[in-house]
Amino acid sequence: KKEIEAPIIIIGSGYGGAVSALRLCEAGKKVIMLEMGMNWGKSGISYSNMLKPDKSAAWLKTKTIAPFFNIFGLKPFTGVLDRLDFEHINIWLGRGVGGGSLVNGGMAVTPKQKYFEEIFPNLDAEKFYNIYFPRAKQELKVNVIREDFLNDCPYYKFTRVGEAEAHKAGFKTMRVPNVYDFTYMEKEYKNEVPRSAFKTEVIYGNNHGKNSLDKTYLQKALDTGNLEIFDLHCVDDIKMNNDKSYTLNVNQIDTSGKTVAEKIFHCKQLILAAGTMGTLQLLLKSNAENNFPLHENVGKNWGNNGNFMTGRNWVKPLSGGTGAQQSTIPVGGVDNWDDPKHPFFAEIAPLPMGMDVATALYLQINKVDKKGSVYYKNGKLILDWNESHTQKMKENADYFIKKMNKANGGTRAHLLFKNGFGANICYHPLGGCVLGEATNEFGKLKNHDHLFVLDGSLIPGTIGVNPFVTIVALTEYCIENLINLNEFS
Numbered sequence: 001k002k003e004i005e006a007p008i009i010i011i012g013s014g015y016g017g018a019v020s021a022l023r024l025c026e027a028g029k030k031v032i033m034l035e036m037g038m039n040w041g042k043s044g045i046s047y048s049n050m051l052k053p054d055k056s057a058a059w060l061k062t063k064t065i066a067p068f069f070n071i072f073g074l075k076p077f078t079g080v081l082d083r084l085d086f087e088h089i090n091i092w093l094g095r096g097v098g099g100g101s102l103v104n105g106g107m108a109v110t111p112k113q114k115y116f117e118e119i120f121p122n123l124d125a126e127k128f129y130n131i132y133f134p135r136a137k138q139e140l141k142v143n144v145i146r147e148d149f150l151n152d153c154p155y156y157k158f159t160r161v162g163e164a165e166a167h168k169a170g171f172k173t174m175r176v177p178n179v180y181d182f183t184y185m186e187k188e189y190k191n192e193v194p195r196s197a198f199k200t201e202v203i204y205g206n207n208h209g210k211n212s213l214d215k216t217y218l219q220k221a222l223d224t225g226n227l228e229i230f231d232l233h234c235v236d237d238i239k240m241n242n243d244k245s246y247t248l249n250v251n252q253i254d255t256s257g258k259t260v261a262e263k264i265f266h267c268k269q270l271i272l273a274a275g276t277m278g279t280l281q282l283l284l285k286s287n288a289e290n291n292f293p294l295h296e297n298v299g300k301n302w303g304n305n306g307n308f309m310t311g312r313n314w315v316k317p318l319s320g321g322t323g324a325q326q327s328t329i330p331v332g333g334v335d336n337w338d339d340p341k342h343p344f345f346a347e348i349a350p351l352p353m354g355m356d357v358a359t360a361l362y363l364q365i366n367k368v369d370k371k372g373s374v375y376y377k378n379g380k381l382i383l384d385w386n387e388s389h390t391q392k393m394k395e396n397a398d399y400f401i402k403k404m405n406k407a408n409g410g411t412r413a414h415l416l417f418k419n420g421f422g423a424n425i426c427y428h429p430l431g432g433c434v435l436g437e438a439t440n441e442f443g444k445l446k447n448h449d450h451l452f453v454l455d456g457s458l459i460p461g462t463i464g465v466n467p468f469v470t471i472v473a474l475t476e477y478c479i480e481n482l483i484n485l486n487e488f489s
């Protein structure tokens with residue numbers, strides 16, 4: 001087996017990994033990043049759109065894995081979208097250089113300060129709202145759609161209808177910032193540049209327009225000359241050596257998923273940024289199989305960020321519905337967070353089917369009253385999570401849909417989900433390695449001297465909004481402090 005020595009290794013190239021890489025590289029450190037997915041930018045292969053799923057559509061599957069309307073006939077390929085299926089919940093993830101930023105809707109939402117303070121009582125919120133959130137938004141290139149464009153553009157009829165109906169039902173709405181470049185979008189509308197958001201591209205990757213991490217943090221880190229990314233390198237497990245350094249067993253795969261080389265990587269400092277589920281898989285598996293030391297809090301305090309999908313069928317079919325043409329980039333949401341009985345945020349989501357299906361789709365984000373936990377048994381990850389954990393979310397969804405239908409007509413979306421509710425749909429797995437519980441105050445894993453967890457698993461299961469801006473801000477905060485404390489010398 002080929003053996004490779006590196007001072008610092010980062011596992012995973014999503015938000016936590018990309019931010020850590022940039023700040024370490026800027027501090028003059030040499031960094032190796034291991035990513036199981038492909039480097040799409042380098043590959044020359046285009047992303048496919050939702051109406052014509054192809055190579056990028058799914059991670060090594062024969063059938064597409066979008067939340068609805070899936071088709072057979074895929075040839076297994078290392079696509080960008082993956083889904084992990086647990087007994088009561090399905091979790092969607094991004095795979096590739098850029099992690100979740102390649103497949104997500106780009107919604108860049110800063111949490112409400114009051115809720116952030118409730119979730120992270122030990123952090124200095126003023127510092128976050130004055131320094132780390134603004135820094136995150138600047139690096140991610142967050143911008144907001146122009147209202148005039150939104151009001152005129154046929155591709156945003158679903159948002160206009162969604163907002164008007166919400167107002168009629170007595171709800172407040174909010175404009176949602178995004179990392180998709182809205183200047184580019186206006187040009188694509190005028191057909192001055194190739195289309196992406198208006199060509200049903202998003203969950204299988206965007207060929208244009210979206211400022212995913214490969215165009216922001218990772219590009220900047222590569223420009224320092226200190227970062228080397230090994231794509232299609234899947235870390236299987238981790239061992240801690242007697243001198244407290246780490247050894248990783250890694251499989252290099254080809255685009256059909258076949259192992260083409262087995263490699264061993266050694267490093268003094270290790271950053272785990274494999275995303276909530278990837279990080280938990282590596283830690284819990286290594287613990288079960290290699291006696292890897294773990295604190296009892298690893299796997300605890302996990303949540304789905306209150307994700308609950310719901311929708312309405314027959315949204316004014318006779319007066320034009322939600323529109324045949326839909327942008328894939330959401331820009332609006334229903335903000336009911338301040339309602340003490342039914343606090344939730346609901347993204348007004350597109351359903352770009354290429355025809356008017358007169359259906360409104362919402363991804364609700366609720367509080368998580370009952371947290372779950374994750375453990376490893378019989379060679380696989382198990383999630384302690386069932387209907388009891390989503391009961392309150394279901395009540396909120398029911399309240400929301402009933403109120404919307406009463407004011408506007410329509411029915412619960414039985415065509416999209418069993419019983420009209422998608423309790424099992426999760427895009428935002430969070431927690432399991434919670435900051436200050438499984439780690440120290442800056443992400444160093446308890447019982448370890450040189451292992452740092454920097455990704456969504458630091459957030460205790462809920463943050464009240466789409467999470468990547470918070471993951472970026474938290475990583476900026478942790479890595480700045482870790483570098484200042486000479487943890488990487």
Ligand code: FAD
Binds near residue numbers: 036097100278427
């Ligand atoms: P990730 O971004 O998941 O990155 C982890 C990386 O590690 C992946 O590239 C993975 O392939 C790699 N990896 C894992 N295990 C291994 C291993 N063993 N070896 C090597 N590499 C490994 N959030 C928002 O804020 N706004 C949105 O609009 C939004 N929309 C979403 C839409 C979809 C369809 C999905 C799936 C998610 C969405 N999210 C959104 C969630 C957001 O993308 C995630 O919260 C975020 O990507 C998590 O960041 P992370 O750094 O924790 O890990």
